[in-house]
Amino acid sequence: xxxxxxxxxxxxxxxxxxxxxxxxxxxxxxxxxxxxxxxxxxxxxxxxxxxxxxxxxxxxxxxxxxxxxxxxxxxxxxxxxxxxxxxxxxxxxxxxxxxxxxxxxxxxxxxxxxxxxxxxxxxxxxxxxxxxxxxxxxxxxxxxxxxxxxxxxxxxxxxxxxxxxxxxxxxxxxxxxxxxxxxxxxxxxxxxxxxxxxxxxxxxxxxxxxxxxxxxxxxxxxxxxxxxxxxxxxxxxxxxxxxxxxxxxxxxxxxxxxxxxxxxxxxxxxxxxxxxxxxxxxxxxxxxxxxxxxxxxxxxxxxxxxxxxxxxxxxxxxxxxxxxxxxxxxxxxxxxxxxxxxxxxxxxxxxxxxxxxxxxxxxxxxxxxxxxxxxxxxxxxxxxxxxxxxxxxxxxxxxxxxxxxxxxxxxxxxxxxxxxxxxxxxxxxxxxxxxxxxx
Amino acid sequence: xxxxxxxxxxxxxxxxxxxxxxxxxxxxxxxxxxxxxxxxxxxxxxxxxxxxxxxxxxxxxxxxxxxxxxxxxxxxxxxxxxxxxxxxxxxxxxxxxxxxxxxxxxxxxxxxxxxxxxxxxxxxxxxxxxxxxxxxxxxxxxxxxxxxxxxxxxxxxxxxxxxxxxxxxxxxxxxxxxxxxxxxxxxxxxxxxxxxxxxxxxxxxxxxxxxxxxxxxxxxxxxxxxxxxxxxxxxxxxxxxxxxxxxxxxxxxxxxxxxxxxxxxxxxxxxxxxxxxxxxxxxxxxxxxxxxxxxxxxxxxxxxxxxxxxxxxxxxxxxxxxxxxxxxxxxxxxxxxxxxxxxxxxxxxxxxxxxxxxxxxxxxxxxxxxxxxxxxxxxxxxxxxxxxxxxxxxxxxxxxxxxxxxxxxxxxxxxxxxxxxxxxxxxxxxxxxxxxxxxxxxxxxxxxxxxxxxxxxxxxxxxxxxxxxxxxx
Numbered sequence: 001x002x003x004x005x006x007x008x009x010x011x012x013x014x015x016x017x018x019x020x021x022x023x024x025x026x027x028x029x030x031x032x033x034x035x036x037x038x039x040x041x042x043x044x045x046x047x048x049x050x051x052x053x054x055x056x057x058x059x060x061x062x063x064x065x066x067x068x069x070x071x072x073x074x075x076x077x078x079x080x081x082x083x084x085x086x087x088x089x090x091x092x093x094x095x096x097x098x099x100x101x102x103x104x105x106x107x108x109x110x111x112x113x114x115x116x117x118x119x120x121x122x123x124x125x126x127x128x129x130x131x132x133x134x135x136x137x138x139x140x141x142x143x144x145x146x147x148x149x150x151x152x153x154x155x156x157x158x159x160x161x162x163x164x165x166x167x168x169x170x171x172x173x174x175x176x177x178x179x180x181x182x183x184x185x186x187x188x189x190x191x192x193x194x195x196x197x198x199x200x201x202x203x204x205x206x207x208x209x210x211x212x213x214x215x216x217x218x219x220x221x222x223x224x225x226x227x228x229x230x231x232x233x234x235x236x237x238x239x240x241x242x243x244x245x246x247x248x249x250x251x252x253x254x255x256x257x258x259x260x261x262x263x264x265x266x267x268x269x270x271x272x273x274x275x276x277x278x279x280x281x282x283x284x285x286x287x288x289x290x291x292x293x294x295x296x297x298x299x300x301x302x303x304x305x306x307x308x309x310x311x312x313x314x315x316x317x318x319x320x321x322x323x324x325x326x327x328x329x330x331x332x333x334x335x336x337x338x339x340x341x342x343x344x345x346x347x348x349x350x351x352x353x354x355x356x357x358x359x360x361x362x363x364x365x366x367x368x369x370x371x372x373x374x375x376x377x378x379x380x381x382x383x384x385x386x387x388x389x390x391x392x393x394x395x396x397x398x399x400x401x402x403x404x405x406x407x408x409x410x411x412x413x414x415x416x417x418x419x420x421x422x423x424x425x426x427x428x429x430x431x432x433x434x435x436x437x438x439x
Numbered sequence: 440x441x442x443x444x445x446x447x448x449x450x451x452x453x454x455x456x457x458x459x460x461x462x463x464x465x466x467x468x469x470x471x472x473x474x475x476x477x478x479x480x481x482x483x484x485x486x487x488x489x490x491x492x493x494x495x496x497x498x499x500x501x502x503x504x505x506x507x508x509x510x511x512x513x514x515x516x517x518x519x520x521x522x523x524x525x526x527x528x529x530x531x532x533x534x535x536x537x538x539x540x541x542x543x544x545x546x547x548x549x550x551x552x553x554x555x556x557x558x559x560x561x562x563x564x565x566x567x568x569x570x571x572x573x574x575x576x577x578x579x580x581x582x583x584x585x586x587x588x589x590x591x592x593x594x595x596x597x598x599x600x601x602x603x604x605x606x607x608x609x610x611x612x613x614x615x616x617x618x619x620x621x622x623x624x625x626x627x628x629x630x631x632x633x634x635x636x637x638x639x640x641x642x643x644x645x646x647x648x649x650x651x652x653x654x655x656x657x658x659x660x661x662x663x664x665x666x667x668x669x670x671x672x673x674x675x676x677x678x679x680x681x682x683x684x685x686x687x688x689x690x691x692x693x694x695x696x697x698x699x700x701x702x703x704x705x706x707x708x709x710x711x712x713x714x715x716x717x718x719x720x721x722x723x724x725x726x727x728x729x730x731x732x733x734x735x736x737x738x739x740x741x742x743x744x745x746x747x748x749x750x751x752x753x754x755x756x757x758x759x760x761x762x763x764x765x766x767x768x769x770x771x772x773x774x775x776x777x778x779x780x781x782x783x784x785x786x787x788x789x790x791x792x793x794x795x796x797x798x799x800x801x802x803x804x805x806x807x808x809x810x811x812x813x814x815x816x817x818x819x820x821x822x823x824x825x826x827x828x829x830x831x832x833x834x835x836x837x838x839x840x841x842x843x844x845x846x847x848x849x850x851x852x853x854x855x856x857x858x859x860x861x862x863x864x865x866x867x868x869x870x871x872x873x874x875x876x877x878x879x880x881x882x883x884x885x886x887x888x889x890x891x892x893x894x895x896x897x898x899x900x901x902x903x904x905x906x907x908x909x910x911x912x
Contacts, residue, residue: 146879163878255523257533264536264842266865269849311786338537340834341843347653348793349786378835379658403849427877431765434873434880435772435853 001185002045002125004117005072006321006330007064007110008052009094016051016060019093023049023393030089031394037083038396043069044079045129046317046334049090049394052276058324062094063274064110065332067317069128072114076107117319118293119357121300123307123404124316126185127411132399135410138178142413145170146433164426168417181418182411191302232284233370237359240280241366255339255386262392263339269403270316271339272395275331275388277361279322286326288370289360293320296353307404311349314342314404320357329361331388336403343385351375363387444623444642444649447491448688448902450500452565452803453645453829454490454624456615460498460567461602462574463805465694465825466581467551468562470510472589477511479588480910487903497577498567501906502692502898504528506554507561511909517685520660521899524833525691529895530554537838539846542864544892550696551595551894558593563694563898574599596696596894600805600825606737606752608806609699609822610727610889611814613737617755617779619799621645638755644831645801648676648687652796657831659686671908688902693800693837695826695895696807697862702817704889709815711883726883729874730859732775739775744768757781760788766875771851777844777858784844784851798839803827823893833897862890 011019023031031049038047045067054060068075080087080103087106091097098105124132145167171178187194210218263271279286300309309315314336321330335342346354355374359367365380367373375381399407409432416429446454457463470476480501488498503511505526508518519526527534530546530553540546546553552560566581568574585592608614619640620627627639643651647659661675661682672683705723708730712722728734734747741763743751760782763769769776776783779799785791808822830836844850845858857863857870872883901909 143882147882158878160878167879261533261536264533266536266539266541266846266863267848308786311790313786336849337847338839338842340839344794344797344835344839348797349790376653378653378655401855405852406849406854409852430879431875434766434875435851435856 001070002122002317003068003070003072003075004120004317004319004321005064005066005068005075006115006117006319006332007062007113008115008321008323008330009062009064009091009097009113011051011060011062011093012095013054013060015093016054019062019090020051020393022090022093025394030086034083034086034090035394035396037079037086039398040082041075041078043075043129044396045069045132045398046272047394047396048272048274048332048334048392050274050390050392052323052328052330052390055278058328061323062090063330063332065274065319067122067334072116073107073111076110077103080106115321115323117297117321118290119297119300119318119320121296121304121309121315121318123309123314124407124411125188125301125305126183127407129398131182132402132407132410134177135182135414136399136402136406138175139406139410139413141172141175142167143433145172160423160426160430161421163430164416164421167430171417178414178417181415185305187301188305191305195302230369233288236280236282236284237367237369244363244366255389256391259389259391260339269401270334270336270397271342272392273331273333273335273339273342274390274392275385276390277329277331277358277363277388279327279329279361285360289329289357290322290326292356292360292370293322296320296357307408309350310353312345314345316404329357334397336405343382347375347378347381358384442649444490444621444646445688445902447489448904449490449646450690450900450902451488451490451492451498452500452827453690453801453900454621454626456602456618456803457498457567458602459494460496460569461604461805462568462571463600464566464574464578464598465596465600466564466566466578466598467560467593467596468564468585469559469591469593470507470561470589471591473510473512475587475589477910479584479590480511480906484903484907484910487906489903496569496573499577500565500567500900502563502565502900503909504560504563504896504898506559508899508909510559510561512912513909514662517660517662520658521686522658522691522833524838525897525899528552528554529693529695529897534838538841539861539863539865540892540895542866543888544862544864546895549892549894551593552896553894557595557894560593560896562590563896597807597821597825600807602805603810607735608824609701609808609811610704610731612727612731612733612735613752614806614824615802615804616733616737616753617775619644619801640796640799644796644799644836645690645829647689647831648673648684651831652793657686659684661685666912667908669911671904671911673904685901685905685908686899687904689905690801690829690831690900691833691837692898692900693826693828693830693833693895694898696823696893697826698821698823698891698893700817700887700889700891701811701822702813702815703887705814707887707889715881726874729770730773730872732769732773740769740773758788758792759783760791766851767877770872770874772853772856772858772872774858774860777847777850778840780844780851798836798844799830800836800840801829803829821893823890829900859886860890862888862892864888864891 022029025032025035038044047066049064052061052063088099092099098109316334318333352371355367356370358364359374363384365374365377413432486499505518509515535546551557566577568577606613619638620630621642622639641650641652643649643656647657661684664681664683667683673687675682675684708723708726712726728740733739736747736749736752738748738751739754739757741759742754742757758781781795782788782792785794804824804826807825828837845861846863848855856872859872870886872886874881
């Protein structure tokens with residue numbers, strides 16, 4: 001099981017810049033050392049520390065985002081044991097931190113400020129850090145087997161079954177664990193059945209209600225609240241449009257050079273995006289937002305649990321977290337490829353979900369009935385994305401060279417070691433050594 | 440129904456490849472006397488070839504850098520509003536990283552276009568002619584006027600480039616086969632193939648002021664109505680303040696000098712073919728075709744996997760998803776598959792096509808330098824391609840293709856490869872290239888770089904009205 005830890009702590013005025021300096025991995029500060037410590041944590045997938053700036057009456061906050069295997073408490077025990085002094089050096093800039101008061105008190109402090117996630121999406125559900133790394137080594141070792149004599153000999157034979165046998169037979173002894181097939185989490189393999197069962201229950205309830213209320217009564221029961229919701233929603237949207245009409249079309253979007261440089265280093269495979277947005281005032285917007293976030297969370301666990309959020313690919317972990325009693329919304333994502341391609345995927349293939357969330361925050365492009373327009377308006381949406389992004393001051397990945405596609409492919413390579421392979425399956429397995437899977 | 444493109448305003452290269460005028464001269468000019476340069480520009484205007492003009496024996500076109508716009512007197516903030524990439528330039532350090540222009544290809548080593556070190560570049564005068572004598576006469580006539588016009592010819596980039604009679608670039612392969620067709624153009628009307636996904640793309644992907652594939656207009660730059668008292672520029676669409684549109688009917692132009700190591704390319708492939716047990720030239724050619732995705736004639740491997748077929752030289756109505764999803768014919772990492780994945784990178788073939796249509800480039804490149812007589816014997820002379828691409832959004836089109844497709848080690852599910860012709864020099868010495876095959880893939884290794892960037896710039900190819908406005912204000 002993978003868990004989202006999102007520790008959000010207030011930074012008193014005057015402490016923001018010293019803290020920023022302390023986090024800068026380029027200086028020999030606590031941040032650089034913390035990155036090294038992260039690498040020693042066997043259950044940590046991704047971590048990031050960034051600062052949400054003070055705005056209006058909201059204080060500046062330090063956000064510590066981690067995606068971990070197992071419970072957050074267990075992770076914090078490990079973290080504090082390994083990086084206690086680094087955390088002390090960083091959190092002493094935050095309000096109320098009990099500096100040098102011992103691990104248990106520090107742990108209680110961090111847990112007390114953990115906001116978790118309203119929506120948490122995992123691209124490779126159930127895959128632990130250890131398995132992901134081991135399977136990557138397995139894949140590389142088998143590639144070497146193929147490059148050695150074995151593969152060539154197998155190829156020469158021109159026999160698919162013989163080639164698969166030859167590769168399997170030459171698996172180095174240190175990989176004997178791989179003969180055991182990986183365990184897929186229950187929802188990843190049975191999510192669709194659960195959805196079908198839930199739908200069945202809903203239909204049953206509707207039928208029973210229709211008997212009790214007559215079909216027209218049921219229709220009214222369903223239509224009235226939905227209709228009322230849509231009417232109130234539309235009223236809010238039109239009001240927001242009128243308020244935004246005077247805003248000029250963004251003709252230029254300038255991303256922070258430091259962010260672009262960080263993301264564009266040659267060989268950089270994954271990236272991180274942190275954004276801070278402001279929920280539109282009023283109970284209606286907050287309630288709608290909470291409902292949408294919960295819905296996406298459930299969809300992600302039940303339906304989109306095979307590496308894709310809608311049609312958007314290449315997301316390792318993403319989350320939305322509400323802070324400040326629902327006034328600020330944080331979005332954090334660890335994804336494959338460039339920022340430009342990440343946003344394009346959303347604009348082209350997952351705009352409705354994104355729009356349903358962000359249309360409840362200030363400055364988002366004009367939206368119709370919660371899901372229409374919005375993120376489809378490319379120039380304005382990208383301007384919104386640029387304006388809300390904050391630099392990922394300290395970012396860690398446990399496997400920076402692997403995409404979601406690579407991880408899936410490696411797992412499938414491992415599965416092929418123990419599976420019964422007929423000709424078709426053997427051919428498909430052999431193709432897994434030539435790339436060509438989903439990007 | 441989208442409004443018809445105002446072709447009489449659009450410069451010719453947006454619509455045409457100018458195959459009938461294979462000889463070209465690209466002259467970089469620096470404005471040293473603004474007033475004189477404006478007079479020169481006024482006189483040049485009637486010579487500018489628009490997309491509405493028919494085929495002639497010569498054509499003249501003009502593009503500007505951001506520095507060129509300000510040199511002609513445009514406010515810096517207005518030039519900046521054409522977009523960050525255009526204004527910062529291709530050589531800005533973070534853009535160079537994004538484009539993979541590092542190591543030997545880094546702007547610090549460029550012969551031109553490195554704004555911190557090399558000469559400022561303002562205007563690019565492009566002259567095209569049916570043959571060399573006509574071209575030289577045209578160049579001479581224009582060059583004679585430069586001094587009086589307050590223009591200085593800047594050296595550094597090869598000034599002559601051509602479409603070879605064979606249509607093949609220096610490695611020996613037909614280039615520029617796959618081109619998008621602009622919806623509503625005469626070429627699109629002639630295009631009969633009903634192939635899924637097609638190549639007919641919304642005008643707004645290449646020309647500012649029209650709807651793009653998302654039904655929206657690309658960002659443009661504008662000036663207040665008061666700055667255009669004679670009403671030369673068109674009005675900015677849907678703008679209550681009545682601003683005038685500088686970008687409409689214009690296109691962003693990417694220019695890069697890509698040096699090709701022809702002998703290095705063929706010697707590497709011969710060695711790899713020999714390592715695979717076949718020392719014939721045909722074996723080397725097959726490997727080369729696997730790297731490119733087309734045979735020397737231009738025939739795509741996805742359609743003709745076993746041998747070259749000149750009848751398919753201009754074949755462009757094909758995909759990968761159904762014919763060749765595993766890359767058994769055309770490897771996933773092959774150049775043409777990375778540069779335009781067609782229907783192959785996405786949740787479904789349909790989604791992949793939508794994605795590809797969003798990232799197309801109109802390519803107008805030509806070769807420079809003499810042909811290498813013996814393909815495996817270097818003669819110490821520089822040769823390559825003057826790469827030219829036109830698009831409406833540099834970030835979403837050119838830079839995206841470069842970063843997300845060509846240089847992406849993970850493209851299409853791969854692990855650690857780059858485009859075989861990528862100019863990126865990241866220090867990796869054994870970048871592999873996977874050739875899928877039955878029963879098991881082959882992996883080339885130790886591939887050197889065959890292409891080095893020697894210079895580059897982002898330009899704007901404005902409409903006639905914008906040029907007239909710049910000359911008059």
